[in-house]
Amino acid sequence: xxxxxxxxxxxxxxxxxxxxxxxxxxxxxxxxxxxxxxxxxxxxxxxxxxxxxxxxxxxxxxxxxxxxxxxxxxxxxxxxxxxxxxxxxxxxxxxxxxxxxxxxxxxxx
Amino acid sequence: xxxxxxxxxxxxxxxxxxxxxxxxxxxxxxxxxxxxxxxxxxxxxxxxxxxxxxxxxxxxxxxxxxxxxxxxxxxxxxxxxxxxxxxxxxxxxxxxxxxxxxxxxxxxxxxxx
Numbered sequence: 001x002x003x004x005x006x007x008x009x010x011x012x013x014x015x016x017x018x019x020x021x022x023x024x025x026x027x028x029x030x031x032x033x034x035x036x037x038x039x040x041x042x043x044x045x046x047x048x049x050x051x052x053x054x055x056x057x058x059x060x061x062x063x064x065x066x067x068x069x070x071x072x073x074x075x076x077x078x079x080x081x082x083x084x085x086x087x088x089x090x091x092x093x094x095x096x097x098x099x100x101x102x103x104x105x106x107x108x109x
Numbered sequence: 110x111x112x113x114x115x116x117x118x119x120x121x122x123x124x125x126x127x128x129x130x131x132x133x134x135x136x137x138x139x140x141x142x143x144x145x146x147x148x149x150x151x152x153x154x155x156x157x158x159x160x161x162x163x164x165x166x167x168x169x170x171x172x173x174x175x176x177x178x179x180x181x182x183x184x185x186x187x188x189x190x191x192x193x194x195x196x197x198x199x200x201x202x203x204x205x206x207x208x209x210x211x212x213x214x215x216x217x218x219x220x221x222x
Contacts (some may be wrong), residue, residue, distance in 0.1 A: 004151075033210050042200055042213035043152070087151055095140075095204070096165065097211065099151030 002026045004100035006088050011106045012078055020073045020086050020103045028093030034062050034073045035087040037102065043087055047073070075105075083107045111135040115201050115214035122221055127189035130217045133182070134203030140164075142211065143176055143186050144200040152200055158184060191221045 004024045012018040024032070031050035035043035049055055049064035049071060061074040073086055085102040092098060114133040122128045134141050139160050144152035155174065157165040160181035169176065173192070178184040188195055198218050202211035 040198075040218065042198075042216045044213070045210050048210055089151075091210075096154065096157065099153075101149070101151045104149075 002098050004088055004090060004098060006086075006100045006103045008101070009104045009106065011108060012075075014078055014080060014107055014109050016078050017074065017076050018078060018105065020075075020088075020105065022071045022073070022088035022100060024069050024071070024088070024090050024098075024100075026090045026092060026098055029066065030091040030093055030095060032062075032064055032071050033089040033091065033097065034060075034071075035089060037085045037087055039084070046086075078107050080107050080109070111212070113201055113203050113212050113214035115217055117217055118215060119218045120220070122191050122219070124193055124221050125190040127187065128191050128219065129185055129187045130199050130201075130219075132184045132186070132201030132214055134184075134201070135205075135212055138203035138205050138212075139181070140204045141178060141184050142202045142204075143184070144202065146198045146200055146216075148197075155186070188219075191219075193221050195219060196221045 006022045033048050034046040036046050037043040047062035049062050054063045059076045064071045085104050087102045088100040089097040116131050141158040143155045145155055146152045155169045156176045158178045161178050176186045198216045200216045201214040204211045
């Protein structure tokens with residue numbers, strides 16, 4: 001079967017660091033994506049990992065371990081505007097994305 | 110920056126009525142996707158087009174939903190008749206040849222009353 005798991009909700013403090021985990025089991029793997037989705041809006045692209053390791057982009061970093069079926073999104077220096085849902089998605093061999101349910105991140109002052 | 114256009118932004122309809130959504134993908138993007146997203150869940154693929162052909166509509170409730178992309182450019186998703194359980198965000202996305210990732214439109218928030 002195909003399955004993507006991520007925590008339903010996380011809470012963090014403004015200025016702090018938070019790590020959102022994602023584990024997956026899919027048939028075929030062509031990369032893993034993280035998307036950010038603010039309430040009532042469409043998802044927007046954050047990061048893409050196809051090889052093992054860490055990809056850094058400003059305050060956001062994403063890590064992938066293909067052998068463990070595991071990824072995380074790391075958000076540093078949290079700002080109130082980072083309050084959103086974060087969606088993990090895996091690209092199958094046919095480039096179709098399989099989506100997790102998303103992690104709602106709540107930032108407190 | 111190129112965008113995926115969707116309309117309407119919001120739609121309220123009564124159950125048993127027909128409703129239609131429109132999507133215009135980024136110019137040159139051959140692949141177009143329609144997703145449904147229920148609050149608190151990830152997007153669920155309804156239909157995938159490659160140019161004007163349907164590649165995957167295995168999750169499309171074909172008794173009430175239909176989708177077309179006649180000229181391989183813009184696309185329409187229709188629901189007839191709408192049911193209360195169809196209330197959701199309907200997202201359109203497009204991608205180019207072997208693009209990694211999709212670009213989403215702003216979505217249509219459908220409320221069935």
